[in-house]
Amino acid sequence: MTILTSILKKIGLKCLVAAQITGYDSATGAPTYGNGFIIGKAVTAEKTIESNSNPLYGDDAIAENDSSFASGTIKLGVTDFGNDYADGLQVQAKMLGNIVSSVTGGGYSIRRASGQSAPYLGFGFYKTKVHNGQRIYEATWLYKTQFKTPSDSTNTKGQSIEWQTPEIEGTVMVVEGFDGDTYEDTAIFTTEGAAKSWLFAKANIMPNADRSQLNSKITEISELDPEDYTSTSWATLYNKLTEVQVATRKSYMSQTEVNALYAGLQTAYVALKERSAS
Secondary structure, three states: OEEEEEEOOOOEEEEEEEEEEEEEOOOOOOEEEOOOEEEEEEEEEEEEEEEOOEEEEEOOEEEEEEOOEEEEEEEEEEEEEOOOHHHHHHHHHHHHOOEEEEEOOOEEEEEOOOOOOOOOEEEEEEEEEEEOOEEEEEEEEEEEEEEEOOOOOOOOOOOOOOOOOOEEEEEEEOOOOOOOOOOEEEEEEOOHHHHHHHHHHHOOOOOOOOOHHHHHHHHHHHOOOHHHEOHHHHHHHHHHHHHHHHHOOOOOOOHHHHHHHHHHHHHHHHOOOEOOOO
């Protein structure tokens, strides 16, 4: 058996994306995916592909050899899952089939159980390479993967900071019946934008939203004087503003998400009541 390992940390590694397989095309056998998501900021990715090596000898020499795909693994290192703790739990739940719930005090919990099964996911990323002095962007899409719950190790703080970043490992599989049992596509681009667009299309992720209207509203509200409005109406607006500011920490948001945040903020803004002159 031949093992080929690719450690993808040459110059750059970005855009870890995934999408759950929801079915298979009846005509081609290709996977179909639900709405995709961004896993987190990449640190490392190590892909290992094992190929069969089964030679057939004839006249004391190799006449034929089976070098087909046998199995594969993908190991990811990220700064953390998601963009904040709440988003991070949701990302892990999507990757592992866990359940996320809100808890008293404004926090969230993630429940893992032996009966839960990690879903099959399409998974992709791109890396930056230099070829003859020119930067190129190599994007990879693995059609069918399944991840397992990551191990957890924590060290006490010493005299210097030791960054402790999570890792998660998955299995790479072929899609049986899809174009010769396909497991991977790789594409080369001359711009990062093109590589990201290709991956977003593979993962069924819509382009990043236009936030200009929402950002303008946030700025407009932030410049208001709370003393000009009744305590109740201001509290409602302030709570909504805080909620929106937390939500917009995400590096990626769909236009539907942004529009919903703007609508909620605008409703609270319109409901503001000025204080009566004393």
